[in-house]
Structures are given as structure tokens and as C-alpha cells.
Amino acid sequence: MSELHKFIFDGLPVRGQLVRLTDAWQDLLRRRAANTQTGAYAPPVAELLGEMAAAAVLMQAGIKFDGALVMQIAGDGPVKVAVAEVQSDLRLRATASVTGPVAPGARLADMVNAHGKGRWAITLDARQRQKGQPPYQGVVPLADERGAHLQSLAAVIEHYMRQSEQLDSTLVLAADEQTAAGLLLQRLPAQGQRNLSQSHVEREGESDGDDYRRLSILARSLKREELLGLAPEAILHRLFWQEQLLRFAPLTGEAGPRFACPCSRERMAAMLKSLGRPEAESVLAEQGRIEVGCDFCGRQERFDAVDVASLFTPMTQPQPGSLQ
Numbered sequence: 001m002s003e004l005h006k007f008i009f010d011g012l013p014v015r016g017q018l019v020r021l022t023d024a025w026q027d028l029l030r031r032r033a034a035n036t037q038t039g040a041y042a043p044p045v046a047e048l049l050g051e052m053a054a055a056a057v058l059m060q061a062g063i064k065f066d067g068a069l070v071m072q073i074a075g076d077g078p079v080k081v082a083v084a085e086v087q088s089d090l091r092l093r094a095t096a097s098v099t100g101p102v103a104p105g106a107r108l109a110d111m112v113n114a115h116g117k118g119r120w121a122i123t124l125d126a127r128q129r130q131k132g133q134p135p136y137q138g139v140v141p142l143a144d145e146r147g148a149h150l151q152s153l154a155a156v157i158e159h160y161m162r163q164s165e166q167l168d169s170t171l172v173l174a175a176d177e178q179t180a181a182g183l184l185l186q187r188l189p190a191q192g193q194r195n196l197s198q199s200h201v202e203r204e205g206e207s208d209g210d211d212y213r214r215l216s217i218l219a220r221s222l223k224r225e226e227l228l229g230l231a232p233e234a235i236l237h238r239l240f241w242q243e244q245l246l247r248f249a250p251l252t253g254e255a256g257p258r259f260a261c262p263c264s265r266e267r268m269a270a271m272l273k274s275l276g277r278p279e280a281e282s283v284l285a286e287q288g289r290i291e292v293g294c295d296f297c298g299r300q301e302r303f304d305a306v307d308v309a310s311l312f313t314p315m316t317q318p319q320p321g322s323l324q
Ligand SMILES: [Zn+2]
Pocket: 261, 262, 263, 264, 294, 295, 296, 297, 298, 299
């Protein structure tokens, strides 16, 4: 089952999270594979999208915010767009649109930064956003300060966190066809924000920076196979068995990360309506019906002439028999 674990290091200004998406991730991949218009993701694309989904859960769970966190890459290569969206209650969905061949073993830059124009963005779309107030958005190139292409999604996000939030972060991500997982450590911003009791009196002489660096090195020693293959307990023990780890109850099941897509036939109908009657009728005339699909969950809805007519005729009730 998919799960999220949060923990702190007693007496040290460092907090951590570990996410492991299994059923939620497999569900997402299965839906994509069943979509006859797209087919399954090539393995490198699935890996990128899985890492985005894991990272988006970690970022959403690390902030106090009510709304959707949307992580997006506007690609400059065969992957044009990749999106992972996580709600405050950890419902998640993700999709990528791929317009060209992706070679086996393709790396981040090959897929989304072929000409140096790829961008990574994060959007916080609050549920209670005031009308006219735009959502918060942060955008960074897929390169460091010197313009060198960053070779991993984790490096891009660490770079963003350091620049925008002034937070030292250590992020380890991995994904395959079964699991998408991530480990995040963050150094708490200010002095005086030590976790709970000052139980590490013997460490008082050691600076916070040394503590964070030590824990960061431990976190980075986690191998891909371990992050994907070991249970969270085993990972935390393997890395931090010498540390005083305080753990919160894991979030799993209906409280944890899970796949959900809020799309519906009604929303698709509203979108058709916004296209306008002439446009809708011209598609109808050409194809005899309008097919609308959701890229996130694979839902396909078909609107025939009667459905379309009822959309643009407010007094007419939708015809129940006209679905299909
Ligand atoms: Zn959907």
C-alpha cells in the first residue's frame, strides 16, 4: 500500500519524510497502458513521472496549504509536458504527453531539455483563492547557476528549494514500473527551531550545519534498489540507526497518498460548452460524435448530436439514453 512517513531528529534542526507509492503508482501506469490513444509510457518517461509524483507528495506534505500542488515540466524534447498534481489530502494524479521517440536509458536532459529550454514549475492553487488572485508559481530552468544542465529531477528540486525557500534540502528519488519513492531531508530555517527537547546536550558543541551535513550524507548513501525495494522501516533503520529518530504515525490508505482523478462527464460537457456551438457542431458534422478523453485517468466520454444539442439548449434535459 502507498504510504508517507514523517520524522524528525530529536534535538537537531532537521526533519524528514519518506514516501512510497505502490498501488497508487501501479494504478496510474495501468490506466495509461489501457489508453488506446497513447499506450504505455516508455520506461524512462515512467521513471521521470514517478519521481515527479513522489516529489510532489513530499512537497505537498511539507507545507501548510489547502489546495492543489502542481509540479510541471514544460519539456524541450520528446516529452512536451509532464504533470504531477497532489491535493492537501494526498490524492494524486499525473500524466505526460510524449510527442517523439524516447530511447531506452534516456536521461532527464534527453527527454525534456534537449535545447536548454526546458522548465520546471511548481504551482500552489489554493482552494479558497480569491477571485482575480493568481495562484503562487515558481519556475526554474533545468540548469544550475552556471547554466550546466542538471542531470536529475532531484537536483532540479533541491536547486529550487535552495533558491526560493532558502532551505537546504536533500532529496533522493527513484521510480520503476512497480514503485515510485522518495526521501527528503530539510534543514529547519532558523536557530531556535530545534526539534522538541534538547536531549543532545553532548552535541551542543557541534554546529547545526555539521548535523545536517552528516544526515544529508547518510541520506545520499541510499541506493536506488534500496529506496525501491526496502520497506520504509528498513530504509530508516539502514540510514539512521545511530540517530534519535522521532516518527509520526504513517499516512496510508484513505489518509495516505492515493490515485484519484476529479474529472467527470459534467466537467467535460462544460469544457465542450466553452468551445462554443459552431466549433462543437463542426466536429459533430465531421465525425458524427465528439470524443473527449482525460489524460490523467483515461476516462473517455462520447457526446452525440442529441447530447450536444442539449448542452446548448438550456431548457432541454440531458437524454439518459444517449450516453454511449
Ligand atoms: Zn480523469
